Amino acid sequence: MQIMVCLKKILDPEVPPRDFRLKKGEMAPATEGIPLVMSSFDQNALEVGLQLREKLAGATVTAVTVGPEDSEDVLRKALAVKADRAVRVPLEQDSKLAGGIVAGLLAGAAKQLGADLVICGRQAGDWDGSQVGLILTEALGWPLVNLVMGIEPGSSGLVLRRELDEGYEVIEGNSPLVAVVTNHETNVLRIAKVKDTMAAMRKKIELFDVVDSAAVELQGGRIELVSLEIPVKEANCEMITGENGGEKADNLVKRLLELKVL
Amino acid sequence: MSLVLTCLMDQGMLSRDSLEVIGAGKSLASDLGAGLAVAVIGAETSALCAAAGEYGAGKIYSVQDASLEQYYCEGYLAALEAVCRECKPVAVLFVTNMQGRELAPRLAKRLNKAALVDCLSFNVEHETGRIIFTKPVFGGKAMAQVVLSDAPAVVALRRRSFEPAQQDQVEPEIIQVKPVSIPVNPFKVMERVEEQQAGVRLEDARVVVSGGQGLGGPENFAILEELAGLLGGAVGASRVAVDSGWVSSSKQVGQTGKIVAPDVYLAVGISGACQHLAGCSGAKVIVAINTDPEAPVFGAARLGVVGDYKDVLPPLIKKVKEII
Ligand SMILES: Cc1cc2nc3c(=O)[nH]c(=O)nc-3n(C[C@H](O)[C@H](O)[C@H](O)COP(=O)(O)OP(=O)(O)OC[C@H]3O[C@@H](n4cnc5c(N)ncnc54)[C@H](O)[C@@H]3O)c2cc1C
Numbered sequence: 213m214q215i216m217v218c219l220k221k222i223l224d225p226e227v228p229p230r231d232f233r234l235k236k237g238e239m240a241p242a243t244e245g246i247p248l249v250m251s252s253f254d255q256n257a258l259e260v261g262l263q264l265r266e267k268l269a270g271a272t273v274t275a276v277t278v279g280p281e282d283s284e285d286v287l288r289k290a291l292a293v294k295a296d297r298a299v300r301v302p303l304e305q306d307s308k309l310a311g312g313i314v315a316g317l318l319a320g321a322a323k324q325l326g327a328d329l330v331i332c333g334r335q336a337g338d339w340d341g342s343q344v345g346l347i348l349t350e351a352l353g354w355p356l357v358n359l360v361m362g363i364e365p366g367s368s369g370l371v372l373r374r375e376l377d378e379g380y381e382v383i384e385g386n387s388p389l390v391a392v393v394t395n396h397e398t399n400v401l402r403i404a405k406v407k408d409t410m411a412a413m414r415k416k417i418e419l420f421d422v423v424d425s426a427a428v429e430l431q432g433g434r435i436e437l438v439s440l441e442i443p444v445k446e447a448n449c450e451m452i453t454g455e456n457g458g459e460k461a462d463n464l465v466k467r468l469l470e471l472k473v474l
Numbered sequence: 475m476s477l478v479l480t481c482l483m484d485q486g487m488l489s490r491d492s493l494e495v496i497g498a499g500k501s502l503a504s505d506l507g508a509g510l511a512v513a514v515i516g517a518e519t520s521a522l523c524a525a526a527g528e529y530g531a532g533k534i535y536s537v538q539d540a541s542l543e544q545y546y547c548e549g550y551l552a553a554l555e556a557v558c559r560e561c562k563p564v565a566v567l568f569v570t571n572m573q574g575r576e577l578a579p580r581l582a583k584r585l586n587k588a589a590l591v592d593c594l595s596f597n598v599e600h601e602t603g604r605i606i607f608t609k610p611v612f613g614g615k616a617m618a619q620v621v622l623s624d625a626p627a628v629v630a631l632r633r634r635s636f637e638p639a640q641q642d643q644v645e646p647e648i649i650q651v652k653p654v655s656i657p658v659n660p661f662k663v664m665e666r667v668e669e670q671q672a673g674v675r676l677e678d679a680r681v682v683v684s685g686g687q688g689l690g691g692p693e694n695f696a697i698l699e700e701l702a703g704l705l706g707g708a709v710g711a712s713r714v715a716v717d718s719g720w721v722s723s724s725k726q727v728g729q730t731g732k733i734v735a736p737d738v739y740l741a742v743g744i745s746g747a748c749q750h751l752a753g754c755s756g757a758k759v760i761v762a763i764n765t766d767p768e769a770p771v772f773g774a775a776r777l778g779v780v781g782d783y784k785d786v787l788p789p790l791i792k793k794v795k796e797i798i
């Protein structure tokens with residue numbers, strides 16, 4: 213089975229609001245001094261792919277990213293945790309909320325690879341678009357399993373565990389399919405060994421040229437960004453004081469009663 | 475008359491999600507000078523049609539088929555595609571819940587249009603008549619305003635961001651839509667585990683006590699359970715607590731978890747990442763208990779306690795026992 217995992221390099225989503233700025237005169241975030249990382253749900257997706265490969269003889273995991281050359285870092289990271297292949301589909305501009313362009317390119321890559329299973333994260337931690345895996349499903353014409361926590365080989369096809377609003381379900385189906393992954397305690401990305409990280413630096417990254425599917429995608433509806441702003445939030449936190457935990461607790465209850473919320 | 479189509483995912487009774495999407499649909503329709511239409515899907519939709527009529531849905535597009543008794547993405551998608559081709563709406567609204575998240579982008583793609591997920595608000599530009607949608611990006615550190623070119627705009631609205639519709643009885647016109655074909659569910663459900671929640675549902679609770687990484691381990695959630703139990707509330711958690719396996723993922727509060735709007739939200743050992751606060755900013759009073767006075771959570775809290783939860787929660791429980 214050819215497993216393709218889609219990865220995106222993003223501005224670290226854990227940067228606190230006080231360090232988050234916008235580029236002057238542009239509808240884009242300032243990147244100076246902020247680390248760039250693999251989007252967190254993509255890490256979960258990669259882990260799901262790697263675990264499935266371990267249980268399926270002959271399966272391979274190919275990490276694919278769409279972006280400029282410097283986005284290859286996330287592919288190196290995937291190679292360091294032992295992805296078999298790494299592919300970059302060049303795209304110079306930041307697609308921002310226009311997930312359809314990226315989905316079109318990824319669909320092209322999936323076809324070129326002959327992938328049977330495409331795994332994506334549920335949303336990128338930068339623009340939070342939450343659409344690429346779903347549009348990709350349509351572009352490929354495959355069935356979708358959304359909010360997947362883990363995938364195992366079944367007696368005939370694949371067994372997927374997916375999150376529901378209250379609880380979870382286990383479903384079985386056949387590839388090809390698209391799995392869109394959410395976070396779960398079982399899919400936190402493993403840590404690469406130092407020697408594998410070193411080895412990953414020397415591995416080959418393949419370049420795929422899939423211009424056509426992007427052109428097709430661009431004919432669809434457009435999403436036009438008209439403004440990007442940092443919301444102003446006023447802090448009005450009243451600090452509850454006290455000599456010790458007991459006093460603080462008493463004062464807290466007193467205030468909650470005064471505010472009539474208890 | 476142009477129509478705003480709101481998509482309901484219920485069977486029989488209208489959920490809070492449906493009331494919110496109908497409420498939002500009504501307000502968008504009135505801003506646009508359009509009519510409100512509702513799509514209902516199921517094996518038997520008459521109860522739902524009647525319920526939607528009570529909330530002012532003048533035009534109801536119903537897709538009835540035995541195979542649609544339970545929700546599955548491929549089937550409901552085919553049904554909604556057929557409704558859109560019949561109704562030709564200017565906008566299609568969903569809620570960003572399990573179904574809306576997956577249906578909105580896929581439906582838009584089928585209609586060759588664009589979608590937006592997790593929309594917080596909208597307004598209609600007076601001069602141009604364009605609908606401007608606002609969506610949080612970068613985990614809520616920025617707000618994006620977008621326009622979706624070409625009608626219909628397909629949009630999933632963030633839960634608890636729109637007022638639920640008020641009752642407003644109308645005699646609806648019901649249009650039965652027959653999709654050309656409804657694909658069978660490609661997946662077989664082998665097991666479905668509905669989590670039993672002791673006490674109130676997290677999303678309905680008036681008090682939510684949430685724990686994060688600062689709790690240090692699963693055993694420490696017991697004290698949160700005790701406090702929540704005393705106050706008739708529910709326990710929530712941050713993503714780190716979920717990823718650590720301390721609590722089940724259905725307890726995660728935030729942008730990619732539950733959206734709650736209790737009277738009191740107690741954040742214990744939670745730093746207050748924007749992605750977490752997105753799930754509790756509708757609370758009347760946020761209380762933060764954290765050892766780090768610089769933690770961002772204090773920027774969003776109404777009341778703050780700097781301290782170790784181990785020193786604050788036991789006396790807090792004692793005090794609460796005294797007053798109830
Ligand atoms: C796309 C995306 C979506 C996300 N969605 C969500 C979401 O839905 N929900 C969510 O929660 N997160 C979400 N996150 C993750 C989020 O960015 C944060 O990583 C997460 O919320 C941090 O969890 P935390 O506050 O428990 O941990 P930390 O940030 O590690 O904070 C722990 C806090 O505990 C305090 N502490 C330590 N010891 C004690 C003690 N003894 N007593 C009191 N306080 C103590 C510390 O001072 C610290 O402030 C998302 C991230 C991304 C990128």
